[in-house]
Amino acid sequence: MNTLTRRRFLRLAAGSALPGALAGCDRLADSEAFNGRLRSAQFLSRRAQALLTGRDAMAQEFGEDEIAAEFRSNGTAMPDSQLYRSLLAGQFRDWRLQLGGLVARPAQYSLAELQALPSRTQITRHDCVEGWSVIGKWTGVPLRHLLSRAGPLPAARYVVFHCADPMDGSDLQAPGSTYYESIDLVEAVHPQTILAYALNDEALPVKNGAPLRLRVERQLGYKQAKYLMRIDVVARLEPVRGGKGGYWEDLGYEWYAGI
Template sequence: MLRRAQYLSRDTQALLTGRNAMAQEFTEDDIADEFRSNGTAMPDSHLYRQLLAGGFRRWQLGVGGLVAAPAEFSLADLHAMPSRTQITRHDCVEGWSVIGKWTGVPLSHVLARVQPLPMARYVVFHCADPMDGSDLQAPGSTYYESIDLTEARHPQTILAYALNDEPLPVKNGAPLRLRVERQLGYKHAKYLMRIELVERLDTIRGGNGGYWEDLGYEWYAGI
């Protein structure tokens, strides 16, 4: 019953503010001197460390699942797409906030390239961050998150490759992280490796749509 209430919260928020409502954006003067890292600051993954050592030149973001044109994108590919820069506040479920300037490609542009199929409802983000002491060979232990297609197509939902006009630091999710500005920080998946479009979430891992959600957090973390 409590779990279902989060969807009532989501629908009520959409009704009151509109599905395209924007998160507050700030000015250059508001940017924090240090954008703190939370959770993992360096993935304990042999593959990730290899990619990092090579400057992420061999890293590619795979995008597949319920799409007509599965694809892989290098960092150069993503940099060549239309970009968006936004200065927003990161609100952590732990109670702290920090303002940073993010630059990246709107997720909507990537989705347009792969052409979601009509039955696709959710976007799942698979990361390089082993949460339980296992490496990428045990995908059930790595961080993952998900959002619906409405949130995925929102103009402030971006795949960020820069923070405060510099390449994204490792502690903040290099080479690529999700920014979904209308939700709490644990939804902003770091160290992205793969994106998958799916029809349902209950067949993936613990069935609740994310690593922390499988441990009891709410799937919809709207601010």
């Protein structure tokens, strides 16, 4: 939640309050202590939702007749990266997904190796923070299968996804320039959390994240990291990049984006 959003939230909460009360809202929005309490509240809402719905509550799934004719792209439609374009030109034969961090058995996977693993297909709705939704059919490898193979160490708490999508005009050689996201281990081992390589029974299109993207169906669209390159299992999010757990989170979005 950025400063402008916080001010709007506080003004709405104030309703028909006196101008002095609205000025107080602005002072609260600029208060780092108050903002810290707001940021911590999202983790409370995460725990509250888990208590209400259960750790294994499933996102709604749909029928074949409800699949959209066109699954629009969210965010980048083609990464501005020489490395990515080189991998694309080779039909991702040289692409490898790196899996490491706090795991007993770090690994790397080619696209063909991932496609040979047990898969899951699900028809779900993508809800974008911008206000639009679309239903698509995803096929991929459950993330919990890869994590089980890797063996998270006792200190592991979060899974961080690093992408091939430069967000500031830099290429992959500039650390910290690319899109990234994170989820906790509870979300990571959920049955509907998959690394998708197919959309609507076809190879994943570039605009939708080829060769591999995250689908974490109980959260909003900006959590669905595209163009995956590396996955790290970590104990804490604070040392990673901006410390808030994701590219947009570092700019003010909430880390937990539950629907």
